[in-house]
Amino acid sequence: MKNVLVIGGAAGIGKDIALSFVMEGNTVAIADINKQALTKMKNEYGKENKLFVFEADASEWKSIEDLAKQVKEQIGTIDLLVYSAGITKRIKFEEIDWETWKKTMAVNLHGLFYSIKSFYPILEFGGSVVIIGSGSAITGSGGGIHYASSKGGAFGFIRSLVTDLGKLGITINVLAPRVIESEMLDSLYPSHEAKQQLTNEIPIGRLGKPSDITSAVKYLCSDQAKYIHGQVILLDGGRTYKSS
Template sequence: MRVLAGRRIVIVGGAAGIGKRITEDFCRQQDIVAITDRNAEAGSELAAQLRESGGQASFYSMDVCSWEDSRTAIEQAILDMGGVDVLVYSAGITRRVPFEQLEWDEWKRTLAVNLTGLFHAAKAVAPKMIEQRSGAIVIIGSGSAITGSGGGVHYAASKGGAFGFMRTLVSELGPHGIRINTVAPRVIESEMLSRLYPNPADLERLKESIPLRRLGTVDDVSNIVQFLSSEESGYIQGQVLICDGGRTYS
């Protein structure tokens, strides 16, 4: 896979889980990585570890729910890197809550992180990408937008909104040379999956429902992100790539 070393990467939600592995993989390719996350301790520690191992990584504290916070952090990262070639939006939250028990505050918070935060991040990088007439935006979505799973209506709605958001961006930003695509993972071994399935027996039954008979890994997701941000995917635009071992349509 051909990648251009030294690309400028902004990863939102890059301090843990899937985002952390994506961050590590970009650094291994000698890209310049700006990690943004609400968890300042984890983000700063990760950036320091990556620099110690020869990577180029910096951390910027950011609350995706705040436009001012997002704009300030991402604009500073772009200024420090001298531009931005790739935005990866990996911030996301969920909790299993039945609709009848779902409270307004949880609905609002989930939509704020999973969807409004995406708007903030894309809004912050778009001017520079338009100026450069190039760029790639990769959204970490979810197969839950298709199946209605993932913890409840709050999560599925937020991820479904991201699909629609992407498709509109394609028509508006595509003419400027900007590509926008989404990875839709399901059943990936992560902290989020552990919270959704705390019972090992339930997790084992879940694994047996997957045609490949295994859970996905953060590497599985990161590999797709690397592809969608590389030259090989230069004519792929506005797509949702499901990463689920065949579960969704089996």
């Protein structure tokens, strides 16, 4: 059994990851800015499981510092930290303003730094950090330059940490999904026709599911994956590198 923290765990991929670990009997803490969604998850799954919920804003340093203190007090150390907080919206380069750029970076990249900085002291030796990135950082697509840039920052971030975390026995890796069924995908591709066009571009013939990402997270925090460190793993059904 593991102590698991999922930041950005109240919706989408993060929620699937968190609930999967909950249902297996692990102690799971979910942090998210969406208080209503957290309350609903606690009411639905918290009575018979070891589930803790915390309201936190990943884009604010003080909020993440306070979160680390609360998690340490209520749970102690953690074995797995998953950073799944992320935002985007489709917008052309010429239309991006400073506020959009700044907010995207604050959640997708700055929050990642805040979280690792605040939580690595209570990560167990032999623990794991898994960041939910995006294949958009490889392709430059996925909503706009603001999103691809923020997700690309995670690649250099983890590789700069391989020595610092490695000597503590902690592995850190990025999962880079593309076209996963989620609220974010619905916002970018709201119509059935748009989703069907995406599906036609995927060699395995289907959209990704949150459970596909959850399975990869579980592998990366298992004993079988302890030699995987500082890597970016693309999960896209073959779409990115398909032959023409």
